[in-house]
Amino acid sequence: MADPRESLERLLEEVPVASLAVVGEEGPAVSLVPWVRTRGPTRLWILVSELSAHTAALRKSPRAGVMVSEAYREGDPRSNHALTRVMLTVDARFVGREEARARGAEGLYRERFPIGETLLGLGDFHWVELSPVGSGGFVMGFGRAYRVGGDDLEELSHVMGK
Numbered sequence: 001m002a003d004p005r006e007s008l009e010r011l012l013e014e015v016p017v018a019s020l021a022v023v024g025e026e027g028p029a030v031s032l033v034p035w036v037r038t039r040g041p042t043r044l045w046i047l048v049s050e051l052s053a054h055t056a057a058l059r060k061s062p063r064a065g066v067m068v069s070e071a072y073r074e075g076d077p078r079s080n081h082a083l084t085r086v087m088l089t090v091d092a093r094f095v096g097r098e099e100a101r102a103r104g105a106e107g108l109y110r111e112r113f114p115i116g117e118t119l120l121g122l123g124d125f126h127w128v129e130l131s132p133v134g135s136g137g138f139v140m141g142f143g144r145a146y147r148v149g150g151d152d153l154e155e156l157s158h159v160m161g162k
Contacts, residue, residue, distance in 0.1 A: 004146055004156050008138050011068060011084055012037055012153075016112055020046070021065035022057035029053060035066075035130075036108035041151035043129050044090065045105035047116070050124040058128060062092040066130060086148060088136035093129045100127040 020033045031054045033046045044066060048055045058064060069085035097120070100106045105127065110116040119125050135149040138156060145159040 002140065004138065004140060004144070004158075005154065007084060007140055008086060008148065008153065008156070011070060011086060015068050015070065018044070018046075019067040019069070020054055021067075022054050023061055024053050024057040029057065034109075034113055035068075036105055036112055038104050038108070039152050041131075042153050043103075043105075043131055044088075045100065045109065046128050046130065047109060047119055047125050048128055049122075050126065055126070055128075058092040059094070063133070064090050064092055064130070066090050082139070082141040084140050086136060086138045086153075088130075088132045088148075089134055090130040091133050093131065095127045095129050097127060100129075103129075105129070 016034055017032050018035050020031045022029055022031070031052065033048070033054070035044050035046050037044055048058070065087065067085055067087045070083050072083065095103075097106070106116075106120070110120070113119075132149075132153065135147045136153075137159075138146040138148045140146075146156040147159060149155045
């Protein structure tokens with residue numbers, strides 16, 4: 001059976017796109033966002049366009065939700081009910097390009113996403129630092145749910161049913 005800490009780290013290393021949940025003008029909205037992670041403490045970094053609805057929503061209300069999930073696999077008997085995933089509540093902070101570069105986010109983004117070079121050349125793209133708030137959830141399958149916390153998401157505690 002896989003170690004939960006190793007599974008969480010692998011998920012965060014391998015999955016380059018997250019679901020971002022915000023509260024927009026029309027109510028709740030979800031977007032897919034490419035992201036990178038810095039540590040000490042963990043921060044998730046996204047590059048957002050001024051034209052995106054989630055950008056306006058984050059400017060109005062910086063509290064959001066993020067989910068990173070493994071992809072569905074055809075024929076997987078677990079179906080979509082037991083996909084490995086981590087869910088975090090985050091606070092968003094818009095940061096300047098110099099700060100993102102100094103904190104390592106820009107280099108990581110360019111390395112992970114070849115299109116980053118193009119996006120960073122456009123004036124309407126902005127860096128957003130997402131800071132986890134409180135404890136999140138990590139699911140590895142049926143009966144393998146954990147609360148996750150700590151500065152670098154290193155603290156996991158098994159959630160037991162009644």
